[in-house]
Structures are given as C-alpha cells and as structure tokens.
Amino acid sequence: MIRDGHRWASDLLEGVPVPMLAVDGRARTIGANRAAVALFGGGDLLNRPFVTVLRHPAVVEAVDWVLDPDHHPAPLPDPMAGPAQVDGVVRLSAAVVADGRDIAADITVARLPSALGRGATIAVLDRSVTEEAEQMRRDFVANVSHELKTPLTAMIGFIETLRGPARDDAKARDRFLDIMAREAARMNRLVSDLLSLSRVQAEERRRPAGRVDLPLLLRGVLATMDQAAREAGVAVETQGIAGSQPVPGDPDQLVQVFQNLIENAIKYGGSGGYLGVSMRRIDHEPLLRGPAWAVEIRDKGEGIEGMHIPRLTERFYRVDTHRSRAQGGTGLGLAIVKHIVNRHRGRLRIDSAKGQGSSFTVILPEGVSRG
Template identity: 50%
Template sequence: MSQGLLDALPRPALVIDPAGRIARANAAALGLLGDAIVGRHHITALRQPMLLDAIEKVMADDVPAKARYLATEAKKDITLLAHCAPIKPDGGILIFFEDLTALEDADQMRRDFVANVSHELKTPLTAMTGFIETLQGAAKDDPVSRDRFLEIMQREAARMNRLVSDLLSLSRVESSERVRPTTEVDIATAALAVVGTLGPVARDAGVRIETGGLDAPCPIRADADQIAQVITNLMENAIKYSGQGTEVRLSLARDPDNRILRSAAAVLSVSDQGEGIDPMRIPRLTERFYRIDTHRSRELGGTGLGLAIVKHIVNRHRGRLRIESQPGRGSRFTVILPVSH
C-alpha cells in the first residue's frame, strides 16, 4: 500500500511488511504511536499483547482480526479498536485504529445511570417492604405504630413518584434538546406564576420570597412549560436549602448586550442564604444524581435530577447556566436566555 493512500485515510493507519517491521504510517498513526515507529519491528513498537496476538493471527491464518488498543491522547486515556487485515497479493498487514472512547464513555454513562436509578428506587422500596412486613406482624394491632409506618410509607411512595416524574421530564427534555423553541413566552409572567405556586411552600419552610424586575414584560422564544420548570426547580432548591428565617430572592434583568451570549438577554437569578457550596463541587452540580449531602437531600425530598433538568432545558434554549457560591454565604443560580427580537 502506497504512502499516499495511507495518508488519505482519516484514521491512524500503518503497514507492517512481511518481515514484521512497520514499513510506513500516516500522520495520525505517528501522532498516536510516536514518530519513531517506522522501521521498528511491530513487537517492540506496539507491544500490547492483544494487538500482537491479532497480528500473529493475521500472519498465520491470512484472515482479518481485531483487538482493543489502549493509548493516551492529550493526557487522557482512550480506547481504540485495531483492525488488522492482510494485504494481498504483496503480503504484509494493514492496521487502522478506530476510536471507541466516545462509545465506551456513553456506555459507561448508561451503566452508571441504570445503577443510580436502581439504587434510588431500591432504597424506598426496601423501606416500604420492611414496614409492610412489620404491619403484617408485630404492629398489626398497634394503632400508633400503624399510623406512623403508613405515614413513612406514604412519604417513600411520594419520593418514588417524584423520581419517576423527574426521570420522565429529563427524558422529554433530552429528546427535544436539539429543537429550538419558537413560541414567544413572557418570562416575567412565568416567574410570577411560580412565585404564587411556591408561596405556601416557602411559608411552611419559614422562608421569605423577594422578587425584583418582574413588573415589566420580558418576551423570549421558549417552551412555556420548560421555562416554568427551570424556575420551579431553582426556587424549590433555594427554599429547601436556605433554612428557616432566611430569604430567597428571584430577580429578572434585561441585558441589551450580554457579554456571554453576545446578544440581548434575559438574566434570571435565584439567590438564597443557605450554607453555600464549596466551589470545587460546583462543576458537578448538574450531573444526574449528584448530591453534596445525600442524606439531607433525600430527607428534603430531592431526587438528584433537578439541576440536570435545568441544564438541559437551558441548553435547548441556547442559554447559559451560571452557579456562584461560597460556604457560609449562600448561593446564586443565574439563567441567561436570549430575548425575542
């Protein structure tokens, strides 16, 4: 195989001659394996046992073979699939490498997601099963215990219902993330509606809700239900974690030339006076099921999906989500969305 043909291949590729030496390689292969591989015997240049076994099979049986190959690129571990094929009639072997890293990362995310969902559902189910067994036995004729256990079971069932609802919401948001909304929505009106809905929740928690900038219309191209969900999720989190006797502030500003979006934008902020968050943890807050304090989050009814849903909705609307916090100084979540023209 000519050098010109090798260079035309979009993936790392090299040729091993009948004597077992690397005869030529394209630029991508040199970048992956090093500039000094040409002329070296493939055993010393490639070294990984699975790939060497595949090459030996091609040499012995004159049939194609495949093998996984592990490498490092830009200080990151990557996984490749090496396709080895005999070159006929001249002899030798062509090897080209297919990058599987993205596929394996996606598969790992899927496995992690399934494991997390299973864990989140199993915990309340286990608790409920235990209480059912107790109610069928020792507590069957104890009205006080029966009422207490039924109350706990109701709370665990509600938690599972919230989790399933959030999973369905996340699925719907992800499926529509590439479709940009076209309906005009007044985000100020949506914010006022959320404040009205969550007012009783805040009062029960001993939290004051203050607002700013909601008196004037602010139209954006948006999905009305999703925008309401963003505001609701941020406000619910703020109320949950702010603490009794504190204040949660919801503000809306219009920025005619936002430096992040480089266009006119609506800037919606939710600030609380809670414990705050270590800045080192902030980048992970929008991961599915990530919680800083797992026990406290579950006690407060959190599913670990609220901010993941917010992130995907904001992405669909071509906006940005910013999180600012310091331990002991509360947190501020800011959503920046392009306004209608």
C-alpha cells in the same frame, strides 16, 4: 516496494473516520490519517518503525504475520475479538498506550491490495468513549435501583409490622400509614422526574419553537412558592420581573427550571432568610455570542463548597443525601434544569461559596439563532 512519495497513503486513509496507519513491507509507517495523528499525538508518525508508534506485542505480531505469513506464526484467537484472522485480516482487542494514555482499542490489521505493493493498514478504534458511556449507564441503573429500593424496603417493613405486631394498634397503624404514604409519594416523584428527564433528553436537539413571557412566568412560579417561602421565613426580593418580555422558550419546561431553582433556594438556602429573583438583559453574552436574558435566583443560605459545584447537575448528585431525601428530593432537579437550559441553547451558571449563599443564573438567548 511501495511507490515513492508516500503522501498518497495518508491521503487515502483520510477518507476513513477511524485512526488508521499504513506500513510498508518492512513495517515502517508510510501513512497516517489525521485521526491517527490526534490519537497518537505524534508530531511525525511517518517513516518510523511501526513498533515505535504502537508498542503492543499482539499488534506487532499481527502486523508481521499480515506482511509475511510464510515466516511468521499466525495470530492466536482472541477471546474478546473472536477469530484471530479471516482472509488475512486480523482483528484484536488490546489495551494500548496512545500519547501516554491507556486506551482500550479494537484493532484491525489488513494487507494492502497487492497492486499497491507489500504493506498493511492498522485501524485503531478507541473504545474508551463507548466504555465510559456504558459505565455511566450502569451507574445510572444502579442509582435508580438504589433510590427505588430504599422507600420500597421501608414500605415492606411497615406492611409486615402492620400485619403482625401492630395489627391491633390503631395509633401505630395511622403513623405507619402516614410514613408509607410519604414513601410512596417519593417513589412516585422519582419516577415522574425520571420520565421528565428522559423526555427532555430525547428532545434536547429540537429547539423550543414557542415564545414565553418570561417575567409573567417568573411571577407565576413565585406565586406558587409563596407559601413555602413564608413557612421557611424567607423574604422574597424581585427585580426586573414587573413588566412583560417575550423570550423564545418552552413555557412548561421553563416553569420546571425556575420551580426547582426557587425550591432549592428555599429548601437549602432558606436559613439566610432571603430569596432574590432578578431578570436583566445582557447586550452581548460572550458564551452565546449575542444578546441574552439572565435570570438569577439568589439565596443567602449556607452556600455550597467549591468541590461540589461542577457535579451538582449530575443525576442523583446531592451535597447532603440524607437531608435532600428527608425533604423529599430526588437529586434529579438540577439535571433536568441543565438539560432544559441546553435545549434552549442557554447556559446555567452556579456561583456559591460555603457560608456565602448561592446564586444560580439561567442565561437564555434573546433571539432564535441558528444551531
């Protein structure tokens, strides 16, 4: 019989970074660490039959066997988890219900050291988070492949036409070469954007060390977009960007941020004929818990429906894929923006409504705070 005063079991398990329970020889719970309480959401996990906490036949069998191997059948090997048991420890993978939620878990059931009495520990490693990350990685690879395949297929088609039916047609040849050059440029851009995204992600934890004259940088970006704005019939209005204001930041990356936001405002919001770029100081930005600079890029175009807004910064997410593609977009722009803003410990705020135009606000901390 295990010693009285079961707190020791929970205290012992607290040192383990995985949700873990302990049961006594009668399979009643005598210990649970905080991770287990969080996972199973139970107010009181203790002094209950184990099966009421984790009702999974394979897990219950494993616990029974570990507690009393002479009177219970040995667990069968699990194709996912390998050998069923080694030295009295059972490992298995199971889909279990925790706090009303289905999770994929790796479970390890082990006998307590005999000095502590008859009992067992059950560790439950929630694999859903890693599985989600795996799924995201697979989706990403599929998206990249698809994005590259589309221009490649077009180019292969044109090469074939140029070799065959259009071989002696000078006019068709010029036209096809133009299209091929455009498709190749798009692939080139896609690859550059992917590289840029991975670089930004890799150094996201490292805060930029430099300082940037933000109004000067904004004037510079606007100058490079001047022609595009004029061609789209967009009138540019600026506010608060006349002077000079040093702000902590990475100049190249901030150029990338504002280039994409201004380009988007012209490309997708240009129908409103208006582009507003303004900069202002916020004495206390609640999200950043301190003073900050806010740069807002506004257009009066068609706006974005609410359901798309939270997804805009996902890689390859576009409201209208055809339109974005036709304009040479890769759908990576806002993903890059988000990671750069994160690296600056800032925030990106998107306000938009269908028919109301859009506003993208980049909020950057004024000082180099910790964290």
